Amino acid sequence: MNNLSLYGWNDNLFQLKQNSAYKHLFHGRVSAVNKTNYEVIAEHGVLLCELSGNVLYGRSSFELPCTGDWIIFQPFDDNKGIIVDILPRKHTLYRRKSGTVSERQAIASHIDKAFIVQSLDANFSVRRMERFMFQVLEENIQPILILTKSDLEFNRHQVNESLKHIDRQIPVFFTSILSPETILPIRKFVSQGESIVLVGSSGVGKSSLINALCERTVFLTSEISKSSGKGRHTSTRREMVLMDDSGILIDTPGVREFGLASDNAEALADMLDVSAFAESCRFKNCMHIDEPGCAVVEAVNSGILEPEVYNSYLKLRKESWHFSTSEYEKRKRAKSFARISDEAKRIKKR
Numbered sequence: 001m002n003n004l005s006l007y008g009w010n011d012n013l014f015q016l017k018q019n020s021a022y023k024h025l026f027h028g029r030v031s032a033v034n035k036t037n038y039e040v041i042a043e044h045g046v047l048l049c050e051l052s053g054n055v056l057y058g059r060s061s062f063e064l065p066c067t068g069d070w071i072i073f074q075p076f077d078d079n080k081g082i083i084v085d086i087l088p089r090k091h092t093l094y095r096r097k098s099g100t101v102s103e104r105q106a107i108a109s110h111i112d113k114a115f116i117v118q119s120l121d122a123n124f125s126v127r128r129m130e131r132f133m134f135q136v137l138e139e140n141i142q143p144i145l146i147l148t149k150s151d152l153e154f155n156r157h158q159v160n161e162s163l164k165h166i167d168r169q170i171p172v173f174f175t176s177i178l179s180p181e182t183i184l185p186i187r188k189f190v191s192q193g194e195s196i197v198l199v200g201s202s203g204v205g206k207s208s209l210i211n212a213l214c215e216r217t218v219f220l221t222s223e224i225s226k227s228s229g230k231g232r233h234t235s236t237r238r239e240m241v242l243m244d245d246s247g248i249l250i251d252t253p254g255v256r257e258f259g260l261a262s263d264n265a266e267a268l269a270d271m272l273d274v275s276a277f278a279e280s281c282r283f284k285n286c287m288h289i290d291e292p293g294c295a296v297v298e299a300v301n302s303g304i305l306e307p308e309v310y311n312s313y314l315k316l317r318k319e320s321w322h323f324s325t326s327e328y329e330k331r332k333r334a335k336s337f338a339r340i341s342d343e344a345k346r347i348k349k350r
């Protein structure tokens with residue numbers, strides 16, 4: 001028997017379930033997405049589920065279940081089920097689907113906190129962190145920066161300096177799997193029933209961190225999985241584990257690149273601490289790019305705003321603009337399709 005409240009089940013979700021036509025059936029949480037089925041944690045065990053045609057019908061791929069989703073299923077056989085409904089999502093981490101300009105992909109849903117994991121070797125990149133952070137904040141998920149491998153040589157002063165424009169908005173932890181005392185504060189930072197997603201490049205130590213947080217080996221680290229010859233296989237699975245007396249950890253091993261899937265200029269300016277300059281800019285609708293007299297550009301020129309931070313703002317701004325513009329184009333196209341089909345119906349009636 002699983003106590004689903006440990007997996008985040010709560011009154012809110014119960015209320016959401018009451019709105020479903022399938023409220024009399026069982027519910028569970030998607031713990032892994034495989035190619036042809038979904039692993040679901042339910043009260044009476046772990047099931048492998050498929051989607052009913054009803055759920056599939058009319059949904060875009062980003063609306064299909066992702067890890068962390070709460071679903072309703074009809075059980076059959078011993079450990080199998082059919083997913084008949086998905087409870088409305090909250091706090092979902094999306095990214096741009098790789099190889100597309102404006103398609104979204106859901107990574108994990110019903111998430112409270114995101115551990116943005118980077119290692120203190122060559123992997124450390126404030127710019128990449130900002131990209132993750134922006135996407136996470138967009139869904140009101142709390143970002144937490146975890147800098148791993150602190151046993152290796154690194155310049156702590158330099159690291160802190162490069163984070164100073166965002167360190168009020170994101171807690172930063174330095175960890176090493178060789179020093180348990182660096183792991184403990186993170187575990188204390190999470191409360192029971194909270195869902196945490198881990199994001200970061202391959203090899204930064206996400207699996208090692210999860211093992212350390214759980215004080216047991218729940219995930220194979222890449223060394224082990226490589227020697228078993230199944231490295232590729234393990235890296236495409238997403239998985240969910242419980243920390244004792246604490247929250248739920250969700251790994252995202254397959255997520256190598258992370259394109260923005262949102263657009264919010266104000267939130268971006270806030271995050272990067274350029275909003276004070278943006279507000280004092282006298283131009284309405286200023287893009288703060290090359291408009292003469294722009295307060296943001298002036299702040300860069302006079303050395304108050306760091307060029308790297310400003311560049312990051314420009315880069316992310318441009319990327320999210322690209323994302324939303326083509327979203328809009330697509331909506332426009334969808335509308336004209338609807339119009340054409342309405343017209344076709346009218347013609348048929350005559």
Ligand SMILES: Nc1nc2c(ncn2[C@@H]2O[C@H](COP(=O)(O)OP(=O)(O)OP(=O)(O)O)[C@@H](O)[C@H]2O)c(=O)[nH]1
Nearest residue numbers: 148149176177202203204205206207208221222253
């Ligand atoms: N020195 C040091 N090495 C570490 C630390 N944490 C992890 N490593 C090593 O870094 C390598 C990668 O660790 P993993 O935990 O597999 O990294 P991952 O982020 O899960 O990688 P993927 O599964 O590919 O996404 C392994 O060789 C670990 O032993 C640390 O704190 N210090």
Ligand SMILES: [Zn+2]
Nearest residue numbers: 281286288294
């Ligand atoms: Zn401006």
